[in-house]
Amino acid sequence: MDQLSMFGEGGKSEGLPQDVLAYTPALFNAHESSTFLGALIADTPWEQRVVKMYGKEMLTPRLTAWYGDENKNYAYTGNRFHPLPWTPALLAIKERIEPLSGVRFNSVLLNYYRDGNDSVAWHADDETELGKQPVIASVSFGQMRRFDIRHKINHDRKYSVRLENGSLLLMKGDLQQHWEHRVAKSTTPMKARVNLTFRIIQ
Ligand SMILES: O=C(O)CCC(=O)C(=O)O
Ligand SMILES: [Fe+2]
Numbered sequence: 651m652d653q654l655s656m657f658g659e660g661g662k663s664e665g666l667p668q669d670v671l672a673y674t675p676a677l678f679n680a681h682e683s684s685t686f687l688g689a690l691i692a693d694t695p696w697e698q699r700v701v702k703m704y705g706k707e708m709l710t711p712r713l714t715a716w717y718g719d720e721n722k723n724y725a726y727t728g729n730r731f732h733p734l735p736w737t738p739a740l741l742a743i744k745e746r747i748e749p750l751s752g753v754r755f756n757s758v759l760l761n762y763y764r765d766g767n768d769s770v771a772w773h774a775d776d777e778t779e780l781g782k783q784p785v786i787a788s789v790s791f792g793q794m795r796r797f798d799i800r801h802k803i804n805h806d807r808k809y810s811v812r813l814e815n816g817s818l819l820l821m822k823g824d825l826q827q828h829w830e831h832r833v834a835k836s837t838t839p840m841k842a843r844v845n846l847t848f849r850i851i852q
Pocket of ligand 1: 761813847
């Protein structure tokens with residue numbers, strides 16, 4: 651499904667209305683995006699976390715880092731994150747997206763997809779500390795990757811958005827309650843991508 655038909659005009663798109671997703675391509679220009687990509691890859695203390703999935707311990711198939719206000723801890727797939735302090739680069743990105751998001755974020759999860767083998771499995775960001783209808787702002791730098799969305803109960807209701815270099819995807823409303831999302835592995839070669847999901851921890 652292509653980018654535009656998904657956000658079909660006049661509310662035509664069935665299932666995934668504009669009140670749960672808003673996509674802004676090229677919020678950051680090509681120069682800014684490659685500068686942020688390089689700096690974030692180089693300057694972030696990336697970790698590969700161990701998660702428990704179906705009772706088995708596995709390494710997450712990507713690298714992550716957690717930043718935010720000091721008092722905001724976050725539990726995620728059996729891990730407790732103590733956030734690193736905000737950096738000037740992260741604050742600059744946060745200031746650019748807050749006017750479009752209509753909220754103030756207090757934390758950000760960074761994901762580093764080194765190549766097509768890195769991924770994030772189907773999930774919803776529906777942890778209680780994110781609140782009932784969380785606003786999550788997802789910023790992408792580097793390699794364009796496909797972001798798939800499916801209905802939690804009816805898996806045939808499925809959409810994809812291409813998250814391009816420098817883009818912003820706002821997730822809000824009932825999205826986390828009724829839908830889940832992933833970034834699948836790719837068999838075609840993929841270059842590096844860094845994704846930042848800004849969140850509000852209650
Ligand atoms: O990399 C992405 O676009 C999605 C990341 C994501 O879903 C998450 O961090 O919860
Ligand atoms: Fe997510």
